[in-house]
Amino acid sequence: MTNAAVLSPRGAARLASGHPWVYRSDTLNLPDTPGIHAVQDVRGRPLGWALVNARSEISVRLLSADPAVRADEAFLRARLDAALDYRARLNPDADAYRLVHGEGDGLPGLVVDRYGPYAVVQNGTAALEPHLGALVQHLAERLGLQGVLARHEGKVRALEGLETGIDELYGRVPDRLEVQEAGARGPVRYLVEPRTGQKTGAFLDQRVNRALLGAYARGAALDVFSYHGSFGLHLAPGAAHVELIDASGAALARAEENMRLNGHTNVTYTEANAFDRLRDLESAGQRFDTISLDPPAFAKRAKDLPNAYRAYKELNLRCLKLLPVGGVMATTSCSFHVSDSDFHGMLADAAADARVRMRVLHRGTQAPDHPERLGVPETRYLKFTLLERVE
Amino acid sequence: MTNAAVLSPRGAARLASGHPWVYRSDTLNLPDTPGIHAVQDVRGRPLGWALVNARSEISVRLLSADPAVRADEAFLRARLDAALDYRARLNPDADAYRLVHGEGDGLPGLVVDRYGPYAVVQNGTAALEPHLGALVQHLAERLGLQGVLARHEGKVRALEGLETGIDELYGRVPDRLEVQEAGARGPVRYLVEPRTGQKTGAFLDQRVNRALLGAYARGAALDVFSYHGSFGLHLAPGAAHVELIDASGAALARAEENMRLNGHTNVTYTEANAFDRLRDLESAGQRFDTISLDPPAFAKRAKDLPNAYRAYKELNLRCLKLLPVGGVMATTSCSFHVSDSDFHGMLADAAADARVRMRVLHRGTQAPDHPERLGVPETRYLKFTLLERVE
Numbered sequence: 218m219t220n221a222a223v224l225s226p227r228g229a230a231r232l233a234s235g236h237p238w239v240y241r242s243d244t245l246n247l248p249d250t251p252g253i254h255a256v257q258d259v260r261g262r263p264l265g266w267a268l269v270n271a272r273s274e275i276s277v278r279l280l281s282a283d284p285a286v287r288a289d290e291a292f293l294r295a296r297l298d299a300a301l302d303y304r305a306r307l308n309p310d311a312d313a314y315r316l317v318h319g320e321g322d323g324l325p326g327l328v329v330d331r332y333g334p335y336a337v338v339q340n341g342t343a344a345l346e347p348h349l350g351a352l353v354q355h356l357a358e359r360l361g362l363q364g365v366l367a368r369h370e371g372k373v374r375a376l377e378g379l380e381t382g383i384d385e386l387y388g389r390v391p392d393r394l395e396v397q398e399a400g401a402r403g404p405v406r407y408l409v410e411p412r413t414g415q416k417t418g419a420f421l422d423q424r425v426n427r428a429l430l431g432a433y434a435r436g437a438a439l440d441v442f443s444y445h446g447s448f449g450l451h452l453a454p455g456a457a458h459v460e461l462i463d464a465s466g467a468a469l470a471r472a473e474e475n476m477r478l479n480g481h482t483n484v485t486y487t488e489a490n491a492f493d494r495l496r497d498l499e500s501a502g503q504r505f506d507t508i509s510l511d512p513p514a515f516a517k518r519a520k521d522l523p524n525a526y527r528a529y530k531e532l533n534l535r536c537l538k539l540l541p542v543g544g545v546m547a548t549t550s551c552s553f554h555v556s557d558s559d560f561h562g563m564l565a566d567a568a569a570d571a572r573v574r575m576r577v578l579h580r581g582t583q584a585p586d587h588p589e590r591l592g593v594p595e596t597r598y599l600k601f602t603l604l605e606r607v608e
Numbered sequence: 609m610t611n612a613a614v615l616s617p618r619g620a621a622r623l624a625s626g627h628p629w630v631y632r633s634d635t636l637n638l639p640d641t642p643g644i645h646a647v648q649d650v651r652g653r654p655l656g657w658a659l660v661n662a663r664s665e666i667s668v669r670l671l672s673a674d675p676a677v678r679a680d681e682a683f684l685r686a687r688l689d690a691a692l693d694y695r696a697r698l699n700p701d702a703d704a705y706r707l708v709h710g711e712g713d714g715l716p717g718l719v720v721d722r723y724g725p726y727a728v729v730q731n732g733t734a735a736l737e738p739h740l741g742a743l744v745q746h747l748a749e750r751l752g753l754q755g756v757l758a759r760h761e762g763k764v765r766a767l768e769g770l771e772t773g774i775d776e777l778y779g780r781v782p783d784r785l786e787v788q789e790a791g792a793r794g795p796v797r798y799l800v801e802p803r804t805g806q807k808t809g810a811f812l813d814q815r816v817n818r819a820l821l822g823a824y825a826r827g828a829a830l831d832v833f834s835y836h837g838s839f840g841l842h843l844a845p846g847a848a849h850v851e852l853i854d855a856s857g858a859a860l861a862r863a864e865e866n867m868r869l870n871g872h873t874n875v876t877y878t879e880a881n882a883f884d885r886l887r888d889l890e891s892a893g894q895r896f897d898t899i900s901l902d903p904p905a906f907a908k909r910a911k912d913l914p915n916a917y918r919a920y921k922e923l924n925l926r927c928l929k930l931l932p933v934g935g936v937m938a939t940t941s942c943s944f945h946v947s948d949s950d951f952h953g954m955l956a957d958a959a960a961d962a963r964v965r966m967r968v969l970h971r972g973t974q975a976p977d978h979p980e981r982l983g984v985p986e987t988r989y990l991k992f993t994l995l996e997r998v999e
Contacts, residue, residue, distance in 0.1 A: 235960030281999070282963060299998065303967070323965065323998070557948055565983030569626030572673060574714065576694070577980035577988070580973070589968035591995060592956030597968070604982060607690065607714070608672070 220248050221255040222269045222277050229258040232265075235592035237279035237320065239267075247271035251343035251378075253280065253288050266292075268325050268344035272378045278325035278342065290348050294355050296323045301359060307585055311398035313409065314586040315421050316356070321588040321596040326373075329356065330417040332409050334363040335390050337417035343377040350386065357387040364388035366411050368418075383412050395478070398424050401431035402454040407445065407475045420447055422583035423511065426547065426601045427451040429579060433545040433603070436506030439498075441491050441536065446472035446484075448509035448547070453481040456507060462487045462494050495535035505539050508546040516552035522559070525552060530563050537571040540606045545578070553598035560600040574608040611639050612646040613660045613668050620649040623656075626983035628670035628711065630658075638662035642734035642769075644671065644679050657683075659716050659735035663769045669716035669733065681739050685746050687714045692750060698976055702789035704800065705977040706812050707747070712979040712987040717764075720747065721808040723800050725754040726781050728808035734768040741777065748778045755779035757802050774803050786869070789815050792822035793845040798836065798866045811838055813974035814902065817938065817992045818842040820970060824936040824994070827897030830889075832882050832927065837863035837875075839900035839938070844872040847898060853878045853885050886926035896930050899937040907943035916943060917954055924958040928966075931997045936969070944989035951991040965999040 224232070228243030241247070248254050251270040256277060257263055266288030268278040280288050280296075300322035304314065316336065317329035326341035336356060340349050353365050365387040374381050390411055396419075397406045405427075411418040427448050434455030440448045443461035445468050452459045453476065461484060463469050469486040476484050487494055491512070498505075512532055516525035533548055540546055550560050557580075568575045581601040582589070589597040615623070619634030632638070639645050642661040647668060648654055657679030659669045671679050671687075691713035695705065707727065708720035717732035727747060731740050744756050756778035765772050781802055787810075788797045796818075802809040818839050825846030831839045834852035836859050843850045844867065852875060854860050860877040867875045878885055882903070889896075903923055907916035924939055931937055941951050948971075959966050972992040973980070980988040 233960065235956050321967070561982070561985075565626050568982050569624065575982035576712070577982050578976065580980075582971070585969065589971075591952070591959050591966035591968050 221257045222247050222267060223257050223259065224264065224277070226259060228277070229264060232256070232279055232282065237267075237325065237593065238275045239277035239279075241271070241274055241276040244276050247276055252347065253292075253344065255284070268342050270343045270377060272343065273376065278320075278344070280323065280325070290351055293324065293345070293348050293352060297352055297355060298359075300324065301356070303588065304586055309424070309584070309586055311396070311424055313396035313398060313419060313421055314424065314584065316360075316586075318587045318596065320593045321590050323590070327352075328417070330419075330421055331360070332394055332396050332411060332418060334361070335394060335411065336360070336362055336365045337390075337411045338365060338367050338386065339369065339417065340367070340379075341373045341377065343379050346379060353386045362388065364390035366390040368411070398427070400428050400451050400454065401434070405431075405450045406478050407447075407450060408471060408478065410471075415444060420444065420511075422551070422587050422599050423447060423549070423601070424586075425584040426549075426581055429581070429603060430507070430509055430545075430547040431455060433578075434507050437504065438507040439505040439509070439536075439539065441495065441508065441510045441532070442512050443472055443509075444468050444511075446475045448511060449484065450475055450479060450481075452507055452509065453479070453484055457483065459484045460487055460505075461485070462489055462491050464488065464490055492531065492535070495532065495539070499535060499538050503539060504541045504544075506541065506544045508536050508540060508544070510536050510546065511549045514550075514552040516554040519554045521552075522554055525555060526559070526563055529555070529560075530567050533564055533567040534570055537567055537573055537575075537606070540573070542606050542608060544606050546604045546606075548602050548604065550600045551598060553595055555600065557600055561602070564602065564604070573606050576605045576607050578603040578605050612648045613638050613658060614648050614650060615655065615668070617650060619668070620655060623647070623670055623673065628658075628716065628984065629666045630668035630670075632662070632665055632667040635667050638667055643738065644683075644735065646675070659733050661734045661768060663734065664767065669711075669735070671714070671716070681742055684715065684736070684739050684743060688743055688746060689750075691715065692747070694979065695977055700815070700975070700977055702787070702815055704787035704789060704810060704812055705815065705975070707751075707977070709978045709987065711984045712981050714981070718743075719808070721810075721812055722751070723785055723787050723802060723809060725752070726785060726802065727751075727753055727756045728781075728802045729756060729758050729777065730760065730808065731758070731770075732764040732768065734770050737770060744777045753779065755781035757781040759802070759808055789818070791819050791842050791845065792825070796822075796841045797869050798838075798841060799862060799869065801862075806835060811835065811902075813942070813978050813990050814838060814940070814992070815977075816975040817940075817972055820972070820994060821898070821900055821936075821938040822846060824969075825898050828895065829898040830896040830900070830927075830930065832886065832899065832901045832923070833903050834863055834900075835859050835902075837866045839902060840875065841866055841870060841872075843898055843900065844870070844875055848874065850875045851878055851896075852876070853880055853882050855879065855881055883922065883926070886923065886930070890926060890929050894930060895932045895935075897932065897935045899927050899931060899935070901927050901937065902940045905941075905943040907945040910945045912943075913945055913950070916946060917950070920946070920951075921954050921958050924955055925961055928958055928962040928964055928997070931964070933997050933999060935997050937995045937997075939993050939995065941991045942989060944986055946991065948991055952993070955993065955995070964997050967996045967998050968993060969996050970994040 223246040263284035265282040431451030438456035614637035654675035656673040822842030829847035974990040
């Protein structure tokens with residue numbers, strides 16, 4: 218069977234250990250055409266079915282370890298249905314949330330985010346691409362969507378040999394739409410630009426965490442790396458005043474619109490490098506009772522870790538210095554390569570340098586509509602910790 | 609100043625790193641009398657104040673890194689007040705919960721659990737012992753308690769040179785009392801025997817986790833290492849039937865009383881070794897829709913880890929094999945020496961061996977009335993994970 222992906226003993230051992238990915242270097246033969254293919258070990262024993270692409274560094278992404286399963290488009294559709302069933306059970310108190318979280322839902326490389334009656338799709342594998350149209354059709358019909366947009370940008374698709382572009386795959390999707398999510402003091406509304414916003418238009422992974430911090434909002438509040446006000450919108454209802462810091466004037470302009478949409482007038486917008494602005498606030502002797510620090514991923518690759526550690530530590534140290542006793546800070550890393558233990562080690566170092574004693578109020582991760590799959594650490598990338606200064 | 613604890617450079621570096629404990633081997637001079645003492649480096653520079661005991665392996669437990677602070681009984685009382693303030697803010701939906709969590713509340717070695725109008729105290733340091741009476745008096749008066757019991761047992765106190773025994777420190781405490789905690793389907797009542805029960809009478813650290821699992825209870829349910837029904841009492845309201853497994857007939861007898869107290873008649877009690885019983889259930893082809901696995905700490909010391917790994921993996925593997933697709937399992941390790949990453953690695957290995965695909969619904973730790981202190985990993989010991997079998 219030349220049409221099967223044949224794994225080296227190391228590749229087969231990788232699957233046996235429970236991780237669904239096999240690198241090209243651990244394969245002995247790969248089919249020419251990307252798609253769903255059978256997987257075998259070197260002795261021809263069937264190991265299941267996978268999304269296979271010889272051009273991709275991760276050449277094999279296991280769909281099922283059961284050789285008896287019929288892995289076809291109906292199989293993928295059943296996985297999609299299971300993902301949608303899970304969200305129906307979660308019943309998120311929001312109309313913007315994740316519908317499909319790649320490996321977390323057994324659909325490698327596929328991300329689907331919902332924004333009310335619209336969805337935004339990102340597909341990162343050539344093997345799934347021939348089935349994308351049918352999956353989108355099924356999704357749109359099942360949820361009664363008005364439009365589905367593909368946000369097909371970035372290096373991943375190019376590496377898979379796929380075209381990039383932003384296209385409507387179903388119906389029509391507006392350039393801008395309004396959604397809402399639950400906050401500690403009632404619903405929070407915000408605008409999303411699905412064609413141009415970050416990721417699929419917004420950072421949905423922090424949805425639950427934003428509401429958690431909102432419950433602690435009081436006094437002077439600070440939102441560092443605010444983007445379009447993701448955390449700030451949850452700080453404004455409880456705080457006397459909120460300062461948003463972001464390097465992007467366009468993001469702050471949308472934040473201002475979002476604040477208006479929610480009727481908040483207690484906000485200032487600072488277009489600045491966060492490191493510089495935090496240093497200035499410290500020099501000016503400012504203090505903030507509630508702080509959100511939600512920086513971009515500093516460690517996109519494992520080799521970025523030492524620099525990422527320094528950047529995270531400096532930011533956290535500066536924020537801790539702005540926090541009075543009793544103040545609460547939410548701090549995040551969205552870098553998969555920064556482990557829970559790295560992250561909390563870094564925080565402990567920053568607290569020791571700042572000579573403050575901190576209580577951990579909560580450790581969390583991405584919202585449950587971004588489910589972790591046991592044994593696939595890549596599906597759990599977000600670290601979110603709520604700290605209270607006690608001394 | 610011979611009355612100060614003088615640290616070696618390594619001991620001083622340990623404090624500078626943020627961890628409050630210094631081992632005897634990292635000290636140069638220790639006062640003869642256990643108590644609150646000043647701490648200095650080798651050049652006589654003040655490093656703050658600590659609970660110090662030359663007889664204890666952990667000879668120095670820093671209270672404050674601020675040499676200007678006056679560390680005395682009033683200082684300890686202020687720490688106690690801060691711990692009680694935090695619980696007042698948490699306002700737990702239960703009348704049994706932890707009031708003082710040792711280092712988590714800046715009171716090294718001190719544990720206080722509340723059971724309605726009573727409290728149970730465990731003090732593990734000779735340095736704090738002279739102040740215990742005053743602290744208990746303050747606690748009892750502030751909360752209007754009817755009695756406070758000392759559960760002073762075990763090796764820790766002997767190693768500190770302290771007497772052991774079970775004594776009323778304030779008022780009167782009954783041999784048995786009834787408490788309640790929030791469950792997914794209403795309050796759950798249970799009996800506590802503060803003189804003879806596990807720990808201070810009950811496992812309060814799993815309080816929130818029990819309610820979380822309770823929300824998933826359905827069909828046939830299994831509570832492995834049930835003790836007096838801690839999880840089972842939360843499974844019974846939603847499940848068709850619950851089997852409790854415990855090696856202690858006395859624990860099961862109290863579980864039976866607790867079930868009666870809550871009006872549950874859908875429970876069977878199996879006095880057995882959990883490993884054996886799980887094997888028998890598997891052989892009999894039994895399946896359980898909801899499972900709680902809450903074993904004792906298999907790794908009390910770091911050197912127990914390899915054996916602990918094997919024991920945890922066998923138990924989890926056996927439980928996973930009893931779980932149908934759609935089933936939910938809560939699995940726990942209360943061993944501090946088993947890291948989050950060890951624990952989830954073990955679970956992933958068990959799932960790979962069982963050939964099941966698992967969604968992580970939730971990762972948690974002990975209830976927030978057992979607060980973690982940033983930089984003191986020992987204050988966060990509990991791993992609690994909710995898994996759903998998806999395939």
